[in-house]
Structures are given as C-alpha cells and as structure tokens.
Amino acid sequence: MRKRGCQNLGILFFCTIFLKMLCYGLFFFAISSKIGKRHLRIRRWIGKQREGVFMIPLWIWIIAVLLVVGIAVAVLLSSYENKRLTVEYYEIESEKIPEAFDGYRIVFLTDLHCAQFGENNQELIERIDECRPDMILVGGDMVISRESSNEEVPLALMKELSAKYPIYYADGNHELKLARNEEIFGVRYKDYVHSLKEYNIHHISNETIVIQSETGFISLTAFDLEKKYYQRFHVPRMPLSHMESVVGSSPGNIFHILLAHNPNYLKTYADWGSDLVLAGHFHGGMVRIPKFGGVISPQFQIFPKYDAGEFHEGETTMILSRGLGNHSIKLRLFNKPEISCIELKKRD
Incomplete structure (x- = not known):
C-alpha cells in the first residue's frame, strides 16, 4: 500500500x-x-x-x-488554503478483493460543511471527474447543524454528481445533530434525506449493503456513532459489543468497507472486522506542522494520534481525510482541503 x-x-x-x-x-x-x-x-x-x-x-x-x-x-x-483543493491518491491491496473490483476506483468525500469551490462547486466537480471514480462514498458532515444554515449547497453538489456516479451517503455528527434535535431544526434532516433519495443516492445508516458487479461483490457498512462518542475533552472507550449491537456482526470473508465518521475508534473498527475504514471529522487537525502533523481535533485532543492520511491496525487500513470545509473556526494552515481517490487492488 x-x-x-x-x-x-x-x-x-x-x-x-x-x-x-x-x-x-x-x-x-x-x-x-x-x-x-x-x-x-x-x-x-x-x-x-x-x-x-x-x-x-x-x-x-x-x-x-x-x-x-x-x-x-x-x-x-x-x-x-481553504480554497486550494488537492487530490490524495491511495491504493488498497487485499486478497479479499475480487477480480471484478481489481482497479475499482472510489472517491471519498467528507466534511464539506456547505463550502464551495468555484461557482456551484464546479472546481470540486471537475477534480472529482478527473479521478474517474466507479462510485462515490460520502462520509458525512456535508451540512452545518446551525439554525442559520441550510442544505442548498450540499444538495446541489449531490444532485449533479448523482447524475454521473453511484453515491453512497453516511451521516456525520452534524447530520445526526439535525436528526436528533427536531425541536430546534424541525424536519430539516428528514427533508434532506428525502432529497438525497430523490436523486437516487443510497443513504445508509447503521446497516450493511452489498455492492455487486457482474462477477463479484464487496460489502459496505455505515456506522452512526452516538453523541457521547463526539464529546469534547474526553474520548470514551467504545467496546466491541456496542458496535455489534448497532450494526451486527461483520460480513466475514467478504472485502468490507466501513464508513465511520470518527477516527478515534480504529481499534474497535478493526476488531469488528473492517478491511478498509473511511473517516473524517478531524479536518486534518486544523493546523498541520510539518513532521508533527495536526495540532488539534474537534474534541480538543492536542496532536491527536489520528489526524490525516493512512493508518493501520492489524489487517485493517483506515484512510482519514482532511475533509473539504470547516464550520465554527474556518482555519486551515498547511492543511489543504482533500478529495480522497482510492483504488482497490487484488493481491495475488
């Protein structure tokens, strides 16, 4: 890799x-x-x-x-830097990848937070097109859970991309905040998900689906973390039993991708049986110091263990995107917005 x-x-x-x-x-x-x-x-x-x-x-x-x-x-x-898009390329090798998915390309998007790159996000769309993906996976936080915000920008982006590529969308903590606080946000979350489905986007939540080609298949799970796993100044332990109670058992010998917004729990994701974890949430640590990495996470971890890039836990690989946007503090230093372009390779 x-x-x-x-x-x-x-x-x-x-x-x-x-x-x-x-x-x-x-x-x-x-x-x-x-x-x-x-x-x-x-x-x-x-x-x-x-x-x-x-x-x-x-x-x-x-x-x-x-x-x-x-x-x-x-x-x-x-x-x-907030407007300087970059594409990061990754190769994931595994014996479990079927021949039908050898060379399969995935674009992973996360943490847009209603940002725009060019008029109507055309620069972002063009850079995605250059990757020539077979599918797009969305890791959440495309919206901002704020009363003064709306979902027009991410919906416009999803609508245009869905006309070209199959899209699988998992929620981040901002979507889940909209969903769990209807007394504040009304039915914004329900309307948002309804629009995604109208665009033929597969919105997945705490479930596993099969992505199939003519001669093979892989599996994909979206795991929605509870609010307590996003609390600040403290990273609570997540037992494997909790994850299994939410999403069930892992698919076994099938190559398996997990969309889990928070990267802090890679050990649990690996123990569960993920082959590839796609995460975001940390925005690359906001400020990146060369050779030291990201400075701070949204949960106020200083120099967090997982900040951006590729990480390994046993046979599990996690790709942690720096994300595309930001919300409360619009700060990025040495930390350009990222489109993750991932190619699957069958290992002989």
Whole structure:
C-alpha cells in the first residue's frame, strides 16, 4: 500500500507574507514611537506603582506587533488554503478483493460543511471527474447543524454528481445533530434525506449493503456513532459489543468497507472486522506542522494520534481525510482541503 500526495506549496507563501507583514509592523512601530511621546505612561496597570504610573517596556510592544502580524498572516494563509483543493491518491491491496473490483476506483468525500469551490462547486466537480471514480462514498458532515444554515449547497453538489456516479451517503455528527434535535431544526434532516433519495443516492445508516458487479461483490457498512462518542475533552472507550449491537456482526470473508465518521475508534473498527475504514471529522487537525502533523481535533485532543492520511491496525487500513470545509473556526494552515481517490487492488 502506498500513498501519493500533492506536496504543500503554502510554506513559501507563508514565509513571504510573514516577512512583509513583519516589516510593515516594525515600520509602523518606529513611526508611531517618534510621533508619540518618548516615554508612554499609563495611569492604571495591574497594580499601582510608587509614582502611580508604569512605563510599557519595548519588548511588550515588539511582542504585541509580532502577535498582530502573526494573526494577520494566519488569516491570510488560511483564506488561501481553504480554497486550494488537492487530490490524495491511495491504493488498497487485499486478497479479499475480487477480480471484478481489481482497479475499482472510489472517491471519498467528507466534511464539506456547505463550502464551495468555484461557482456551484464546479472546481470540486471537475477534480472529482478527473479521478474517474466507479462510485462515490460520502462520509458525512456535508451540512452545518446551525439554525442559520441550510442544505442548498450540499444538495446541489449531490444532485449533479448523482447524475454521473453511484453515491453512497453516511451521516456525520452534524447530520445526526439535525436528526436528533427536531425541536430546534424541525424536519430539516428528514427533508434532506428525502432529497438525497430523490436523486437516487443510497443513504445508509447503521446497516450493511452489498455492492455487486457482474462477477463479484464487496460489502459496505455505515456506522452512526452516538453523541457521547463526539464529546469534547474526553474520548470514551467504545467496546466491541456496542458496535455489534448497532450494526451486527461483520460480513466475514467478504472485502468490507466501513464508513465511520470518527477516527478515534480504529481499534474497535478493526476488531469488528473492517478491511478498509473511511473517516473524517478531524479536518486534518486544523493546523498541520510539518513532521508533527495536526495540532488539534474537534474534541480538543492536542496532536491527536489520528489526524490525516493512512493508518493501520492489524489487517485493517483506515484512510482519514482532511475533509473539504470547516464550520465554527474556518482555519486551515498547511492543511489543504482533500478529495480522497482510492483504488482497490487484488493481491495475488
């Protein structure tokens, strides 16, 4: 198995912008210092000094300027990266893959959060077309569970893609929040799922289906995690018995794909019997530091074990997408939106 990714070109952009903003900040500081009083005094600081005044040290001004410059750079770079789509390529080899699915291509989409890439998401659609998928799997969080939001953008995207490709759609925590809180969101979830089905999209929830060709088949399960498995500051243990009580037993010797939005539970997914797990939710860790990975997860895990890319647990492979969009904090640094293009290969 191997992964081929597009190299991040944002580092040069970051350095250039940072140096420019740093120069502007220092220039502004020098000018303002000459124009203002030579010694700036304030009447109140943390405590009263003997003379009732306190001079702000030069180092505090420098730190303040650098902080402002850093924030400005982060905002500019994040705005740039939020629109820089990349395609990540993966190959999954297994003896369980039937010959009919040797070379079968899957595009995996997750965490759109109503983002748009070009007018009517045409840039996104074109990049998907370039992958020439045999089917599209959707891992959830295409919507935003907010009263002020709506589902027009993801529905328009799903409608256009469904005219070209078979699509299998599993929910993420945002879809499930809509579903579980009708007193807040009304029937938005029901209307959304109804529209998906009108477009002949297979919406699957806590069930296993068979994907069949003329001479072979594989299986696909969608696992909806309960709210407690998305709580912040704590990752509760998920026993295998819980997963089995929700989705039943694994299909056995059939090559099996699991759509499970939260990557934290790879060990449970592997013990259950998944061959390939497709997950999202973490948005790549928001900020990615070269050689260290993602910085923080939506559950406020610092440097989470699973952030983005390919992971292994026994005979199970998990592909964790960086996702396409974001919602509350629209921040991406060295972390471009991802389309995952996966090719299945039969191992001799």
